Amino acid sequence: xxxVRDLIKLFHADGSIVRAVxxxxxxxxxAEVVVVIGPSGSGKSTFLRxxxxxxxxxxxxxxxxxxxxxxxxxxxxxVRREVGMVFQQFNLFPHKTVLENLTLAQMxxxxxxxxxxxxxxxxxxxxxxxxxxxxxxxxxxSGGQQQRVAIARALAMDPKIMLFDEPTSALDPEMVGExxxxxxxxxxxxxxxxxxxxxxxxxxxxxxxxxFMDEGKLVEEGTPEHFFTAPSHxxxxxxxxQVL
Amino acid sequence: xxxxxxxxxxxxxxxVTVVALMGAFYFAAKRVDYTWRWKRVPQYFFYKAExxxxxxxxxxxxxxxxxxxxxxxxxxxxxxxxxxxxVDSETLNVSExxxxxxxxxxxxxxxxxxxxxxxxxxxxxxxxxVSGVLGLFLGIVFGLCxxxxxxxxxGFAALYVELIRGTPLLVQIFIFYFFIGTVLDLDKYxxxxxxxxxxxxxxxxxxxxxxxxxxxxxxxxxxxSLGMTATQxxxxxxMPQALKRTLPPLAGQFISLxxxxxxxxxxxxxxxxxxxxxxxxxxxxxxxxWITVALLYLVITxxxxxxxxxxxxxxxxxx
Numbered sequence: 001x002x003x004v005r006d007l008i009k010l011f012h013a014d015g016s017i018v019r020a021v022x023x024x025x026x027x028x029x030x031a032e033v034v035v036v037i038g039p040s041g042s043g044k045s046t047f048l049r050x051x052x053x054x055x056x057x058x059x060x061x062x063x064x065x066x067x068x069x070x071x072x073x074x075x076x077x078x079v080r081r082e083v084g085m086v087f088q089q090f091n092l093f094p095h096k097t098v099l100e101n102l103t104l105a106q107m108x109x110x111x112x113x114x115x116x117x118x119x120x121x122x123x124x125x126x127x128x129x130x131x132x133x134x135x136x137x138x139x140x141x142s143g144g145q146q147q148r149v150a151i152a153r154a155l156a157m158d159p160k161i162m163l164f165d166e167p168t169s170a171l172d173p174e175m176v177g178e179x180x181x182x183x184x185x186x187x188x189x190x191x192x193x194x195x196x197x198x199x200x201x202x203x204x205x206x207x208x209x210x211x212f213m214d215e216g217k218l219v220e221e222g223t224p225e226h227f228f229t230a231p232s233h234x235x236x237x238x239x240x241x242q243v244l
Numbered sequence: 245x246x247x248x249x250x251x252x253x254x255x256x257x258x259x260v261t262v263v264a265l266m267g268a269f270y271f272a273a274k275r276v277d278y279t280w281r282w283k284r285v286p287q288y289f290f291y292k293a294e295x296x297x298x299x300x301x302x303x304x305x306x307x308x309x310x311x312x313x314x315x316x317x318x319x320x321x322x323x324x325x326x327x328x329x330x331v332d333s334e335t336l337n338v339s340e341x342x343x344x345x346x347x348x349x350x351x352x353x354x355x356x357x358x359x360x361x362x363x364x365x366x367x368x369x370x371x372x373x374v375s376g377v378l379g380l381f382l383g384i385v386f387g388l389c390x391x392x393x394x395x396x397x398x399g400f401a402a403l404y405v406e407l408i409r410g411t412p413l414l415v416q417i418f419i420f421y422f423f424i425g426t427v428l429d430l431d432k433y434x435x436x437x438x439x440x441x442x443x444x445x446x447x448x449x450x451x452x453x454x455x456x457x458x459x460x461x462x463x464x465x466x467x468x469s470l471g472m473t474a475t476q477x478x479x480x481x482x483m484p485q486a487l488k489r490t491l492p493p494l495a496g497q498f499i500s501l502x503x504x505x506x507x508x509x510x511x512x513x514x515x516x517x518x519x520x521x522x523x524x525x526x527x528x529x530x531x532x533x534w535i536t537v538a539l540l541y542l543v544i545t546x547x548x549x550x551x552x553x554x555x556x557x558x559x560x561x562x563x
Contacts, residue, residue: 077468081470085469093463108480109472
């Protein structure tokens with residue numbers, strides 16, 4: 001489903017060049033849940049943002065569903081329809097109601113009728129447990145509710161892949177659970193997911209595979225059992241000691 | 245002192261200050277031995293025009309249908325041709341069977357006509373409205389060009405903004421009217437509206453640019469990650485939020501525009517200011533007319549700012 005080869009992403013900061021992602025290669029199979037962890041500044045968010053072209057790549061290849069993002073002929077908008085993304089800061093559209101947040105892209109990008117889009121939106125709002133809030137504006141919702149709307153908004157496009165960029169990092173602790181529950185349900189239903197998170201519990205419970213990144217490099221990858229019980233790299237051990 | 249009596253006290257001070265200023269103005273006017281003639285002002289808003297109705301030929305009044313307000317006079321000329329006249333009943337000057345000669349007055353028709361001040365308000369209003377809409381359009385286009393990645397577009401927009409903001413509007417109006425207007429053979433209204441629109445557009449462009457840049461990057465990222473094109477993202481996500489956020493400075497700009505339109509009086513457009521000047525040159529009622537003109541501008545700009553406040557309140561529902 002996703003094929004990443006020698007991915008390189010550079011940032012220019014104060015005249016020096018930072019290799020934010022430095023030669024990462026990996027594959028994500030259909031229905032696989034991959035969790036990316038690593039210290040802050042390790043390039044894990046940048047890696048995720050490369051996967052739907054929010055950050056243009058400086059080298060290597062990302063092939064999503066047969067389409068290479070490094071190929072100039074690839075229409076990035078077509079790829080993005082199939083790749084949903086959930087952000088740390090939710091990024092709901094504040095001038096639209098919850099329902100409109102879910103229907104806008106369906107109508108404009110997927111060319112669905114208003115009725116169709118609203119039906120889909122209501123189904124998804126029920127699924128994430130906030131069907132009663134469809135006509136309020138996002139600012140009236142709690143962080144957990146906003147994030148669930150954001151997940152529903154991404155799902156409304158019927159994506160084949162879902163990317164999560166630290167979806168619980170901006171939430172109050174008591175709201176983390178409700179968002180993780182929605183994500184677990186998605187994983188169980190067979191959604192292909194790439195999740196950047198600090199929630200080690202989630203990684204252990206839901207991930208099929210864990211990637212550990214540091215300084216732009218993919219240091220170690222493996223099953224959660226391997227990863228949390230017998231990591232092979234020193235950096236991984238050090239990191240796990242700090243967070244667990 | 246508690247906050248309630250504190251407020252009351254300083255509000256009283258405010259009222260006293262304003263009354264004192266008005267009093268000072270009044271006594272200053274007294275000292276220059278000015279005769280106030282406020283009664284002369286209303287006729288410049290509306291006046292009763294009287295139009296004499298005269299016989300078109302020599303002949304005889306055959307019959308008169310005397311209505312309450314209007315009377316219909318049937319008149320037969322010596323040539324046999326028949327005429328019908330309508331005049332105000334109380335001004336009827338002829339009776340049945342009366343012989344009339346060409347040019348004899350049958351009566352008057354009165355009508356209420358708009359005076360120069362009313363016409364001036366209308367001119368100021370429509371010129372400001374048209375320039376405002378065009379200025380908003382120019383501002384959005386050039387504001388978007390300003391943030392474009394294309395160096396030609398952004399450079400051109402920057403040049404335009406600098407050029408307009410760096411020169412006085414009065415000079416721009418002269419250049420537009422006497423130079424561009426002559427070269428392209430433009431009507432004075434086209435030249436006037438053109439100059440005002442270009443002027444407003446430059447300021448609006450900067451407001452729009454700032455508004456767009458104030459919208460968090462995450463909004464663009466969210467829209468783009470849903471597969472929207474850059475244009476869709478701008479139209480449905482960024483612009484609505486930016487326009488809402490820039491409503492107060494845009495309103496300020498349009499209020500300025502209404503006031504700035506008074507400069508168009510230099511190219512013989514009879515706006516409110518010019519109408520005032522022309523009335524003064526006839527009546528020498530300088531104080532009354534300028535005060536009236538100032539109040540009229542205040543009414544227009546005040547109404548607009550009330551309207552904008554109402555819009556802001558309505559749009560605040562999503563905050």
